[in-house]
Amino acid sequence: MFDAKVIQMLLEGIKDTLYMTIVSTVVGYALGLPLGILLYVSSDKGLKPNAVLYRIGDFVCNIIRSIPFLILLILLIPFTRLVVGQSYGSTATIVPLVICAAPYIARVVESALNEVDGGVIEAARAMGASNLQIVFKVLLVEARISLITGFTITTGLLLGYSAMSGTVGGGGLGDIAVRYGYYRWQTDIMLVTVVLLILIFQVIQNLGTWIARRLDHRKR
Amino acid sequence: MSEIVIKNLTKRYEIRGNEVIALSGINITIEKGDIYGIIGMSGAGKSTLVRSINFLEKPTEGQVLIEGVDLAELSEKQLRKKRSEIGMIFQNFNLLEQKNVLENICFPLEITGSKKREARERAKELLHLVHLEDKERAYPSQLSGGQKQRVAIARALATNPNILLCDEATSALDPQTTAAILSLLREINEKLGITIVIITHQMSVVTEICNKVAVIDNGRLVEEGYVKDIFENPKSDAAKVLISGKEIRFTPLEHLDSSYKVRIVFGENSAYEPIISNVILKFQAPVNILKADTRNVNGRAVGEMILSLPDEEELQQSIITYLREKGLAVTEVTEHV
Numbered sequence: 001m002f003d004a005k006v007i008q009m010l011l012e013g014i015k016d017t018l019y020m021t022i023v024s025t026v027v028g029y030a031l032g033l034p035l036g037i038l039l040y041v042s043s044d045k046g047l048k049p050n051a052v053l054y055r056i057g058d059f060v061c062n063i064i065r066s067i068p069f070l071i072l073l074i075l076l077i078p079f080t081r082l083v084v085g086q087s088y089g090s091t092a093t094i095v096p097l098v099i100c101a102a103p104y105i106a107r108v109v110e111s112a113l114n115e116v117d118g119g120v121i122e123a124a125r126a127m128g129a130s131n132l133q134i135v136f137k138v139l140l141v142e143a144r145i146s147l148i149t150g151f152t153i154t155t156g157l158l159l160g161y162s163a164m165s166g167t168v169g170g171g172g173l174g175d176i177a178v179r180y181g182y183y184r185w186q187t188d189i190m191l192v193t194v195v196l197l198i199l200i201f202q203v204i205q206n207l208g209t210w211i212a213r214r215l216d217h218r219k220r
Numbered sequence: 221m222s223e224i225v226i227k228n229l230t231k232r233y234e235i236r237g238n239e240v241i242a243l244s245g246i247n248i249t250i251e252k253g254d255i256y257g258i259i260g261m262s263g264a265g266k267s268t269l270v271r272s273i274n275f276l277e278k279p280t281e282g283q284v285l286i287e288g289v290d291l292a293e294l295s296e297k298q299l300r301k302k303r304s305e306i307g308m309i310f311q312n313f314n315l316l317e318q319k320n321v322l323e324n325i326c327f328p329l330e331i332t333g334s335k336k337r338e339a340r341e342r343a344k345e346l347l348h349l350v351h352l353e354d355k356e357r358a359y360p361s362q363l364s365g366g367q368k369q370r371v372a373i374a375r376a377l378a379t380n381p382n383i384l385l386c387d388e389a390t391s392a393l394d395p396q397t398t399a400a401i402l403s404l405l406r407e408i409n410e411k412l413g414i415t416i417v418i419i420t421h422q423m424s425v426v427t428e429i430c431n432k433v434a435v436i437d438n439g440r441l442v443e444e445g446y447v448k449d450i451f452e453n454p455k456s457d458a459a460k461v462l463i464s465g466k467e468i469r470f471t472p473l474e475h476l477d478s479s480y481k482v483r484i485v486f487g488e489n490s491a492y493e494p495i496i497s498n499v500i501l502k503f504q505a506p507v508n509i510l511k512a513d514t515r516n517v518n519g520r521a522v523g524e525m526i527l528s529l530p531d532e533e534e535l536q537q538s539i540i541t542y543l544r545e546k547g548l549a550v551t552e553v554t555e556h557v
Binding site: 117119120122123124125126127128129130133137138141142144145215216217218219 | 274276300301302303304305306308310312314315316317318319320327328330331332359360361379385
């Protein structure tokens with residue numbers, strides 16, 4: 001049953017799953033982090049309140065987050081084709097994953113920044129810090145534990161979503177599980193993919209928790 | 221030139237369509253080298269007032285002049301530079317929790333763009349000044365409240381400011397730590413010639429280290445002058461209440477209430493003479509001591525007593541005259557002490 005070919009396929013699956021999860025998390029953060037900062041800064045208690053800007057960002061985030069991922073995946077097929085030239089395979093899956101992750105990450109960042117003590121921000125202002133300095137030297141530094149925790153949660157979420165994309169030919173372990181477990185009734189292969197997904201998830205979560213704990217100086 | 225001049229300062233807020241007047245028509249002049257206390261009950265507007273001095277709160281009307289420069293006329297960038305030249309410490313210390321002591325002290329220098337090596341050297345000097353040399357690598361969560369405030373003071377002094385603003389800097393500390401922090405502030409004032417502005421609701425803080433004081437009540441300046449004068453002869457109700465120190469009273473003295481009471485304040489000279497005994501012997505009249513206390517006012521031991529005098533008006537007047545002749549400050553006490 002588990003001959004060289006199957007093992008080869010599973011290894012490919014692991015590689016594709018990691019590729020999709022990591023690239024979409026990184027690109028998602030590249031978009032979501034600035035968007036989250038924008039939401040924080042423009043909110044009514046932010047550094048530079050701007051109701052119009054906040055409402056636009058808020059609205060876009062809510063719209064995208066209210067669409068179930070599987071539907072987003074299908075809705076975005078024309079856009080995905082435009083960006084990567086095809087609508088199936090692991091690279092193509094990254095596009096909807098990023099679109100789904102960015103607003104989620106933006107909310108994670110916004111709430112992490114909201115947790116930073118207002119007194120510390122006031123102290124920085126009293127030292128003559130500009131808003132830009134407050135964002136980069138105070139907020140992102142003080143909120144880094146929440147940001148790392150949020151990063152870990154997002155990575156776990158995207159791991160799950162990348163598996164979901166298997167149903168529409170997304171590649172990776174989810175794809176294998178659907179093809180073998182659902183279409184061909186080979187439950188053993190499906191179980192192996194599930195175990196692999198659990199293991200990968202454990203590694204991500206524990207690594208994230210470990211890094212967050214090591215970097216946190218608030219309480220010992 | 222005066223270090224800080226506050227001219228006719230008014231601050232109004234709009235809260236849900238209602239106008240709230242936080243401060244109204246405040247005039248204060250603070251000279252170089254002063255340790256200036258601003259005292260008031262909570263909600264009196266003193267926090268808003270101290271934030272107006274570095275324009276964290278922009279006044280609705282009036283001016284703030286720092287070394288002759290009107291803050292309202294500065295551009296945003298110039299204002300940030302000016303703020304970096306005014307140190308500030310807070311009730312909750314407001315240290316960066318994810319940075320260690322040395323990094324915290326370097327922080328204002330990082331903001332103003334100093335070289336990293338120079339900043340670290342300066343930070344080490346300051347750690348020495350605040351007596352925390354051994355805590356260089358500690359994180360704020362590992363420090364006590366007093367140590368945190370020392371780090372905050374070192375941080376506030378990093379840019380060599382001429383002014384240090386203290387917003388309820390000792391309110392979160394116990395009495396011993398408060399005394400240590402206040403003596404550190406006095407040391408800084410003497411060594412470096414820094415003008416210090418202290419916001420507090422504790423009269424003991426003012427009498428301990430301030431030379432001048434402004435009493436704020438309900439957004440208005442009700443009394444201002446030398447601490448010694450106001451302590452001896454408070455005119456405003458707010459000052460009287462703050463001096464009577466309701467919050468540190470142990471026995472409810474209303475029960476000891478009588479018809480006519482006076483408050484006497486005596487300095488070191490008169491403390492040698494048994495004045496109360498002399499009064500009793502001379503006038504053959506009973507005098508009841510309702511309260512007695514000694515306090516440190518600007519480094520001088522000052523005694524304070526509240527006496528209940530006999531009912532006879534003529535006798536009262538002659539006792540008061542006698543006490544005044546002996547060089548004591550005497551004021552009538554009308555409220556419950």
